Amino acid sequence: MLRVGLLGAGRIGKVHASAIAAHPESVLAAVADIDPQVADALASAYGASSKTTDAILADDTIQAVLIASSTDTHADLIEAAAAAGKAVLCEKPVDLNLARARACQDAVTLANVPVMVGLNRRFDVNFQTLKLALERGDIGKAELLSITSFDPSPPPIEYIKVSGGLFRDMMIHDFDTAHFLFGAMPETVSAVGSSLVDPEIGEAGDVDTAVATLRYSDGRIAVIKNSRRAAFGYDQRVEVLGAEGMLQAQNISENSVVTSTSDGITAAKPMHFFLERYAGAYAAEWAAFMDSVLNNAPVPVTLTDGVAALAVAEAATISAREGRPVNLLEVE
Amino acid sequence: MLRVGLLGAGRIGKVHASAIAAHPESVLAAVADIDPQVADALASAYGASSKTTDAILADDTIQAVLIASSTDTHADLIEAAAAAGKAVLCEKPVDLNLARARACQDAVTLANVPVMVGLNRRFDVNFQTLKLALERGDIGKAELLSITSFDPSPPPIEYIKVSGGLFRDMMIHDFDTAHFLFGAMPETVSAVGSSLVDPEIGEAGDVDTAVATLRYSDGRIAVIKNSRRAAFGYDQRVEVLGAEGMLQAQNISENSVVTSTSDGITAAKPMHFFLERYAGAYAAEWAAFMDSVLNNAPVPVTLTDGVAALAVAEAATISAREGRPVNLLEVE
Amino acid sequence: MLRVGLLGAGRIGKVHASAIAAHPESVLAAVADIDPQVADALASAYGASSKTTDAILADDTIQAVLIASSTDTHADLIEAAAAAGKAVLCEKPVDLNLARARACQDAVTLANVPVMVGLNRRFDVNFQTLKLALERGDIGKAELLSITSFDPSPPPIEYIKVSGGLFRDMMIHDFDTAHFLFGAMPETVSAVGSSLVDPEIGEAGDVDTAVATLRYSDGRIAVIKNSRRAAFGYDQRVEVLGAEGMLQAQNISENSVVTSTSDGITAAKPMHFFLERYAGAYAAEWAAFMDSVLNNAPVPVTLTDGVAALAVAEAATISAREGRPVNLLEVE
Amino acid sequence: MLRVGLLGAGRIGKVHASAIAAHPESVLAAVADIDPQVADALASAYGASSKTTDAILADDTIQAVLIASSTDTHADLIEAAAAAGKAVLCEKPVDLNLARARACQDAVTLANVPVMVGLNRRFDVNFQTLKLALERGDIGKAELLSITSFDPSPPPIEYIKVSGGLFRDMMIHDFDTAHFLFGAMPETVSAVGSSLVDPEIGEAGDVDTAVATLRYSDGRIAVIKNSRRAAFGYDQRVEVLGAEGMLQAQNISENSVVTSTSDGITAAKPMHFFLERYAGAYAAEWAAFMDSVLNNAPVPVTLTDGVAALAVAEAATISAREGRPVNLLEVE
DSSP: OEEEEEEOOSHHHHHHHHHHHHSTTEEEEEEEOSSHHHHHHHHHHTTOEEOOHHHHHHOTTOOEEEEOSOGGGHHHHHHHHHHTTOEEEEESOSOSSHHHHHHHHHHHHHSOSOEEEEOGGGGOHHHHHHHHHHHHTTTSSEEEEEEEEEOSSOOOHHHHHTTTOHHHHTHHHHHHHHHHHHOSOOSEEEEEEEOOSOHHHHHTTOOSEEEEEEEOTTSOEEEEEEESOOTTOOEEEEEEEETTEEEEEOOOBSOOEEEEETTEEEEOOBOSSHHHHTHHHHHHHHHHHHHHHHHOOOOSSOHHHHHHHHHHHHHHHHHHHHTSOEEGGGGO | OEEEEEEOOSHHHHHHHHHHHHSTTEEEEEEEOSSHHHHHHHHHHTTOEEOOHHHHHHOTTOOEEEEOSOGGGHHHHHHHHHHTTOEEEEESOSOSSHHHHHHHHHHHHHSOSOEEEEOGGGGOHHHHHHHHHHHHTTTSSEEEEEEEEEOSSOOOHHHHHHTTOHHHHTHHHHHHHHHHHHOSOOSEEEEEEEOOSOHHHHHTTOOSEEEEEEEOTTSOEEEEEEESOOTTOOEEEEEEEETTEEEEEOOOBSOOEEEEETTEEEEOOBOSSHHHHTHHHHHHHHHHHHHHHHHOOOOSSOHHHHHHHHHHHHHHHHHHHHTSOEEGGGGO | OEEEEEEOOSHHHHHHHHHHHHSTTEEEEEEEOSSHHHHHHHHHHTTOEEOOHHHHHHOTTOOEEEEOSOGGGHHHHHHHHHHTTOEEEEESOSOSSHHHHHHHHHHHHHSOSOEEEEOGGGGOHHHHHHHHHHHTTTTSSEEEEEEEEEOSSOOOHHHHHTTTOHHHHTHHHHHHHHHHHHOSOOSEEEEEEEOOSOHHHHHTTOOSEEEEEEEOTTSOEEEEEEESOOTTOOEEEEEEEETTEEEEEOOOBSOOEEEEETTEEEEOOBOSSHHHHTHHHHHHHHHHHHHHHHHOOOOSSOHHHHHHHHHHHHHHHHHHHHTSOEEGGGGO | OEEEEEEOOSHHHHHHHHHHHHSTTEEEEEEEOSSHHHHHHHHHHTTOEEOOHHHHHHOTTOOEEEEOSOGGGHHHHHHHHHHTTOEEEEESOSOSSHHHHHHHHHHHHHSOSOEEEEOGGGGOHHHHHHHHHHHHTTTSSEEEEEEEEEOSSOOOHHHHHTTTOHHHHTHHHHHHHHHHHHOSOOSEEEEEEEOOSOHHHHHTTOOSEEEEEEEOTTSOEEEEEEESOOTTOOEEEEEEEETTEEEEEOOOBSOOEEEEETTEEEEOOBOSSHHHHTHHHHHHHHHHHHHHHHHOOOOSSOHHHHHHHHHHHHHHHHHHHHTSOEEGGGGO
8 A cells, every 4th residue: 555645735636636646546544734734634534644744755755746836836846856756747747847847847857756747638448448549540641630628717817926827827737738649849839918808917927818839840830729627617628630540539518318399509618627637637637647656567657757848838938928829949 | 494383372282393403304284272372373483384183184194183272182193193194193181081192092003104103311311311221231130210209399280180181290200211121011900199289289189299119020119209399309219239239320400510609519400391391302202203203213102012111000009099909900 | 334144246236335435434344146156256355255145134334235135035135124223225126026015114114214216317417418408397298208218138038937027027127217207106007019029028928028007097108118129229218398489308429429421310229228328327326325324315216116116116017908998906 | 693704613613513503593694615515515514605805795695704714814804804794703712923913902992893802711601600609708818819720631733833832732721710700911920831641742841730829919819720631531620619608510420320339329420522511601601792793792711812812821831831920011
């Protein structure tokens, strides 16, 4: 039984706690949070101890940590945990600062422990099925990738202000999906963004509606659309055109009921947000991490992958700000 | 150019007039109606003459007639037109009385002219595609057929009273579709019906909601559902389960627009009623008739087919009334 | 923590063991099976004891039992467990013999414990959503219900021989769904069946393809289609036509990927069989049972419901055999 | 009866001939083509005269011309026909050269005749329904428009070489659709393109796969994807995200048949190409032109609209070539 320490007991920490507890070979041993009461509450729900982060890292009976604390702590905690010999699964992003993320990547290379970044969409059964079909050649050589990713509603403005901006905070998932599906990094990134959803977001220097176009050295193109708001819920679609056809991963509905009336034919909305939509992906992500820890399987999402997604986000941020395509070499 | 006389200038007569005029090898030459003003109006719109039925049948320049008058005149007009040497396309049903329909069938056998019954659904591209797939063996041997056929709203009660009842007036189309798809007649028919839509229909001795189950000698089963009312429009679906899969012909939407809001994901309703839904089928039906007239192609829907559908309707009417399965031999 | 004894450790027993273990307020305490090795294996996987049925019923620390043994033991075990003061959740059916099921129902009325029948589809989120919409009046008064229920492939012929026949074994679920949605029992049942899938099923005196039509005293109609085989997987659809529209619960796909090639536009198949399709329903069923046990909530599916479904199955069996509609009064 | 002269009797000319003939108030009077035999054949099929272009323009009994000749003749013929007092419907584009198109626009302003550009998609019932929903406020203020437009297969390389390139030849339709839906011109255009479908296209200096992103002065964004090849047929989708929801116009299938087998659930492909997909749009386009000619209704697609689409295409061509966003002011 792998004993796991959870660093951060907020919304996403709770999701991970549940996945850790549900896995037959892991147990939630300890929980830390900057608010000890929050840690206490989550710990007691799972029969775990509430401890400080330092105490968890010093506890030799704990073999792995899951980092779900605030973004600004990720790189430091990854380094500390790896240095303490723990296997690490850290929520995205590694850091908002690309240089800091790269330094973390270097530091961790020295520690001989599995370190995985929690880019959860790689574990969604629909995207995985699409990737398998792509690799199997169902549509021949891929040419044009489209990713649509709309949140139901924007996060609080306080969150926006420390988020690093839409490209680093939200579209980073889609940059990783493009990386996952195409198995390559783009050569250039062109991005445009607007603040249409909430003027406060614009005043904070961020955008809430954006499109990024990625061009690869072999001519392939990926286009990503993001909005912080979709009145109908969480829109998460992927589409790939290839030489012999097209693959689409469509939304998942809350239920299969269709109502036909004089007003039209109405189906259920998509699952509302990431907790519902990616519940299975979080469990699969933890299972994949466990496989790396217990069976020495290759880590499926490495720090290198996390840094790669961040680099594209950095390029997109520059592109949108300066109104020009940015070559990835600029952010090396 | 085939010169055609139209007998009956009501709603369905107008549909046929348009198909006749649009066909490159036929022209609407004359129109008759019990209301001469109605005949005049339709004739003048197409540059045709307004004449009596007798005058049309006596006109040697007219090679074909389309019978779209009231049901009680069909059998007489078919016999008269065939005796006059005209090719005949007659709207369904041949007659509400099975014996009269059979007598008409016998009479017409002697006349050496193409006589076709207008069971329009056989010419719908969707049902034809389904039949082709069935014949091609896409789902192996057919086992279980389901037909759903709902009208948007009931006809006037005056129409209901002379219609012969739901099974002869409405479900007759579905009995023919079953015949068309299975290529066989059922052994027994079990039907139940209720008056749920409009109590006046029940008071008139008819039903407005009904289910018929047909069992074939080889064990195949067909189930047909009818309602005189569907708030969302015209529902026309066919589904066949076979040994190796299932074929479905789904509804055709008015347009392809989907609206996603906080209320759900809403698509357009089905095409509202038979004029829209089967516009293409009426044109294809006329083209098939023209092919029989001009090229001696076999008539695709014969009087025998029309009588067959009526026989099943007769059996279903008895079954629903007497609350027992009816063997087709009973109505021979 | 409610301590639960599981009677029967076969395929469906394993499903329930998992639901019991996953619920925060129940624990799998003991497992019995006619094959002690099977009981041992399941018990050890969950840290439970392997015991005899008698020992479980005699164990005062066990407050509830889940009966998942073979059908012929259900009624006896329900009575014994209720007499021993255990809360009972028993898999359907209560018994294949209607009189025996009714006797069990009478016996249990005396015991003052919650007794629930495991008609799992009542807990499927899609059917529940449909029922809520019906009750909310989204389509006005219900008129015509259609249930399609096809298994991917028939069970072994040995199972068929002791199953009580398709109507009691398979369509019983759909009879219960009709009861659940319409909140009423039919007046008459007409059923036809054929052996088209496997001649061995016909030789065993059973059918593998069947349609039943239920007519209610207020004129409502329900039609149920069953097949033991659907090449594309598990087909579980419900459709209700009402005065103001239609509700449909459609199939749930294995994933949301759509592949468009020169061969057509291909989506994933439905979830393959009941274990996948109703995984959530089994968990919700157990949660509902727990709510009855812990909070004295009314049992959501009573023995009366179980007997009601069996009575309709009995009527359908007679109807198909004798080729006539059967009034429910005949099986009272 | 409006007598119409058709200039150009190729593939698209034939489509228009059929629409002219089918309209109750217009008749195809004369046909011209650079190949007189091609003109003869089409003219005789419709009982029209085969004439030279000059003869048609000089014929005072001809009130309108439809220009469907090669692109390089459009501007000259528009000017000549307008000068001759004919009402003009000209296929897109006005000219491949923006300055020439603008000169034509100026020239025609002086002639007091209806001049309409044949941007057929504005007349598609699906896009019109979407636009109406947008104007009705069904999704609130529009924010993000996506247009997907894939041809089934590339045209011959000879055509590509004189086409003006993908942006002027193919994406021009989508630039017009964006104009039609947003009712505004973009401020900047960013485009990327690749030659992935056929290396000959790349060698000819063109692209076959491209994405353009349009940003409007109020922050709205439109993204357009084009490919010269989609193995499954003609892909024509529009999607608009707004403050209160999303509108999508989806593809139109060849038929409604769905086949479910062990291989999956397969629906029909989209209508194969523009002749099938936009057959109704061509008829509606002609009806709208007739309405302008006969009833002085405002011309629904003016030369100004045609020039506007061309200007965006020009900007996109520059953007893709130079790898930078292009402000529309650059092409004024």
